[in-house]
Amino acid sequence: MYPVAVGLLLLLGMAAFAYTMNNRIALIRMAKGKDWRFEKLTDRVKALFVYAFGQKRMMNRKREFWSGLWHAFIFWGFCVLSIRTVTLFGQGFDPGFHLPGFGGALGNFYNLNKDIFTVLVFGGCIYFLIRRFITMPDRISISAEGWAILFTIMSLMITEWLYDGGQIALGNHHADPLWAPVGTLAAKVITAFGWQPGTTHAVSISSYFIHLALVLGFLNFLPYGKHFHIITALPNVFMRNLKPYGALNPINLEDENITTFGIDKINEFSWKDVMDMYTCTECGRCTSQCPAYNTDKPLNPKQFLIEMKDFLVHHSDKIVNGNEEQKAEVLGQSLVPQVIDSEILWSCTTCRACEEACPVFIEYVQKIVDMRRHLVLMRGEFPAEAQATLRNIENNGNPWGIGFDERANWAKGLGVPTLAEKPEVEVLYWV
Ligand code: SF4
Ligand code: SF4
The missing domain is CATH 1.10.1060.10 (Alpha-helical ferredoxin)
Structure with a gap:
């Protein structure tokens, strides 16, 4: 369709992304601490499906259920729409491009899901916008980045509808309304506006390029902010801690080759x-x-x-x-x-x-x-509260700082003999 323009866009976008990711990966490689995370692969794959794809922790608290569900719709929508994104880039080089196997019944089924998820993703963005405006839970910090991402995702959905609807209205894409309900609806709206074919074509193709540019812009923006989790969350869940609950990494105080303990840098x-x-x-x-x-x-x-x-x-x-x-x-x-x-x-x-x-x-x-x-x-730094306790233990052998000469005071009048008074004992209560 527009191979040079799409090729250039793709090249620029991916080159910029590779540059940023190279920087982020270099920071991971700089980390010296050892941490082996490739044992129990079955458990890791299971966690990936339950917690990452299944979004379990997003929905398992009652009062977080709705926000979790809408977040899950956006996440699942991204998974589904990633196939559409690859297809759209491919169509820039060949208008009939589709991924292998997506030409027939599977393609129709996919198209139906894609259409449904564009609506759910858009709905999710509206939900989170309202939440930011009205309910504003304490735990959330309102940031410009959050707004920008929500508006970008909504723009991605709108440009998808305009491109798809425009192509259907122009007859370039013969869609069955059953398998392309949203695209067909968008085509009907465009037809109802009474646009000339030239206008419909211009709007549809502009939407196509805006959509591709937004995808690449979005991708490049991710590593700079909190939405980097869109890329790193899946591997992070896969690499989750599977040690016994509460276990800490031990330190080897016997190893004379270790010159520093804990983390400082x-x-x-x-x-x-x-x-x-x-x-x-x-x-x-x-x-x-x-x-x-x-x-x-x-x-x-x-x-x-x-x-x-x-x-x-x-x-x-x-x-x-x-x-x-x-x-x-x-x-x-x-x-x-x-x-x-x-x-x-x-x-x-x-x-x-x-x-x-x-x-x-x-x-x-x-x-x-x-x-x-x-x-x-x-x-040799301790918390202020612990300093007195540790000093007392060091000086007096007890955390309260009670002097040695007062150690036996508690037994006064109780008739308890001391070791000095009765050296031969069967049981010694050491205080
Ligand atoms: S560490 Fe980050 S992602 Fe995890 S609960 Fe806290 S704020 Fe959320
Ligand atoms: S482990 Fe520490 S940081 Fe985490 S919830 Fe408990 S007190 Fe807070």
């Missing part, structure tokens, strides 16, 4: 930790469940992850393309307190309520514990 995290940073949707479910946040402690788990991701992405150019000095400047920087205040780390109760709530299986506790380990083992 951004590149000491593992590749999975960086994936977590990329995957956060900023939905705030973790924060809404966090007992520390809900009792006015300085910890906000969502914000904790955002701060580290912002630090990483902000310095990505220096890390990936910088000279040795620039790299060292970023990778030598301690995260505490420059990026995360130690009080935030000490506020965590390690209850994992955040991890239970997270729809994309982001892990918090190991990160927080690793950062605490560094503070304690390498810097």
Whole structure:
């Protein structure tokens, strides 16, 4: 149809996307922490279907059900419409292009689903717009990015309808109304407007190119914000933590080759930790469940992850393309307190309520514990509350700071003999 224009668009869009992704992948490769995540493959595939494709955690809380369901419609719609996107690019080179097997009955069945999902995706965007305007749940931060993405998705659906409807109205695409209900309806609306064939053609083809440009623009925009999860959520769910619940990575205090413990610098995290940073949707479910946040402690788990991701992405150019000095400047920087205040780390109760709530299986506790380990083992820093307790244990052998000379006071008048008074004993109660 328009091979040169579509080819150029595709080339430019994919080149820009490859450049950005190269940067993001380089940041994952920079992470030094080891984390093996390829065991229990059956469980991982199962989780992928239940939690990623099935969107289970989006809908398993009663009060989140409707938002979860509409989010699921958008997600499923993206899966279905990705086939349409490939077809549309292919039709730029050959008007009759379709993916293998999609020419006959399967093509009709697909077309029906595609039409239904364009409506559901559009409906989902309307739902989330209304939610942002009217209900505004506390856990959600309203951002320009959110608006931009919703309007882009809606524009994608509108241009799809205009292109498809225009082609049906012009007779270029012979669609059975049963298998193409939305396209047929769009064609009827266009016909009802009384447009000349030239106008219909111009609107349809403009919509086609706007649609393709929006797809590529959308793709390129994703790695720069929270909607990167559209790309990273599936692998992140697949790589979820399958260790026994609550288990932490042990530290080997016996290994004399280890020169540092815990995590202090951004590149000491593992590749999975960086994936977590990329995957956060900023939905705030973790924060809404966090007992520390809900009792006015300085910890906000969502914000904790955002701060580290912002630090990483902000310095990505220096890390990936910088000279040795620039790299060292970023990778030598301690995260505490420059990026995360130690009080935030000490506020965590390690209850994992955040991890239970997270729809994309982001892990918090190991990160927080690793950062605490560094503070304690390498810097000798403890939370203010623990400092007095530890000093008391060190000085007096008990956490309350009771002096040695007062240890036996509790037994006064009870007739309990001390070891000094009665050295031969069968049972010794040591206090
Ligand atoms: S593990 Fe820590 S961050 Fe997560 S919910 Fe519990 S207190 Fe909050
Ligand atoms: S960590 Fe998970 S629950 Fe928390 S904001 Fe990000 S995606 Fe939502």
